[in-house]
Amino acid sequence: MPLLVVGSVALDSVETPSDRRENVLGGSAVHFSYAASFFTGVRLVGVVGEDWPTAHTALLQKQGIDTSGLQVVAGGKTFRWSGKYQPNMNDRDTLEVHLNVFEHFDPVLPEAFRRCSFVFLANGSPTLQLKVLDQLPGAQLAVADTMDLWIKTQRDELATLLKRIDGLVLNDSEAKLLTDDENLVRAGHAVRAMGPKFVVIKKGEHGAMFFSEHETYVLPAYPTERVVDPTGAGDSFAGGMMGYLAEQGKFDPVTLKTAMAYGVLVASFNVEDFSLDRLKGIARSDLEGRMEEYRRMLSF
């Protein structure tokens, strides 16, 4: 099944304790799309400015990602983010954010995209996410991401969104902020009680937790000693997860757990280099190889 994603497309500048990159390919929808493209056809909706290198679009297309929903705003500038990672490679400081053309992004989905059954609403305000959902009356599985910014500034809109989506993906600090509960197990169930059928809490280097009415589980991250740049890890996790679900065309409990595992593994590759540099060098077979190791790691 094709998978639709709507979200940010960006040029990132990243500083780590040992290295840095300027204006590299980034954004939630980009990391998500590339990760999902190992599993299924992806339809990307986003916006960029005139400064957007066409080579980036070509790279996505080469991976089979349909970029016909990527608007280029004449005279506009692409969303830019710059951040600096602390020595633990987990905490980061945002140095600068220039929303640019993303600030007034108001996507109108191409007709063919409106029939997608599997949908991911990546980084964007709940208002924007709701507008996209309105254009997708036939979505079978609509999953969204959210951020601390929206929890703080658009809580009502987020509450409305949560009642309309099937799944929410957020990170641990966001789950605590949204529920005012420091225990992630209680927090996960509390978010689920706000509407979505399932909730995934991303814990960075510690893996991810899943919550549905009948299931609560945790999958650890794949242990890698090569953490070069964690930017986009959460989005590539979501991309791996949603990509696998769309490939399978279903989202029963067993498929969901396997999808979570693929998400963990795509993210483990994503952090091994800047931008998409590591993902560009791997194939589905590398994911399957790591999956074998991961299954072995978790069986005893």
Next chain:
Amino acid sequence: MPLLVVGSVALDSVETPSDRRENVLGGSAVHFSYAASFFTGVRLVGVVGEDWPTAHTALLQKQGIDTSGLQVVAGGKTFRWSGKYQPNMNDRDTLEVHLNVFEHFDPVLPEAFRRCSFVFLANGSPTLQLKVLDQLPGAQLAVADTMDLWIKTQRDELATLLKRIDGLVLNDSEAKLLTDDENLVRAGHAVRAMGPKFVVIKKGEHGAMFFSEHETYVLPAYPTERVVDPTGAGDSFAGGMMGYLAEQGKFDPVTLKTAMAYGVLVASFNVEDFSLDRLKGIARSDLEGRMEEYRRMLSF
């Protein structure tokens, strides 16, 4: 196989965001012993003062723990620790430590104890741990715990210890401190390079990691929403792990991984109430029940 443990026996005062307990049964060797007693006969070596309630000794004996190595120092006072947990129930501030009789603890093992093959050196200085090891020439599996205090104050003695033990158990912040590396995968292997055949890094609510020459893996914590008091979680983890190994009488890779899982599960019960209150209410069958859930959680 019987399992020997040498470590602290204490009276703890614990404050959490919602509750508190004064002078309850605690100490590394106590949490360890009780956790291990679900699996095997435990021989406890420690020291207490005249203020030690005999009911505590009776409780341990009832669980089949041999307390003949528990010295009572006439006129002495038992080791006391008091601490306060932050709202996240992971970070804690130590409010007071009174080593009392533990300060000059110089254990002389009973003759019968010296023949133990499975040994755990719980909280204590590397100097103390080395003195105990000297009395155990026939140990098949000697595993030790260590603490930030010893990493800072007895690094040379710790280095000597590491060359003489089979396994080391320490927590994430201690592993980073010992290796000056923020990446836990690299840190785990770096600690192993200091001597022990295997290293276990405890990550609290995020589970535990294992490192040996041929294996690196992570097991997540069992997700519990009832975290009342994390005191002793690490010791009960080690107790569950070592108890299972001693019960099996072997420590091949498969047995070690299963032992890690039992450690995770005993610890998950331990945190559900103060002191040993939760462990006192469970039986081996409760551990097996949770093990079934845990295996199901990790399979897909």
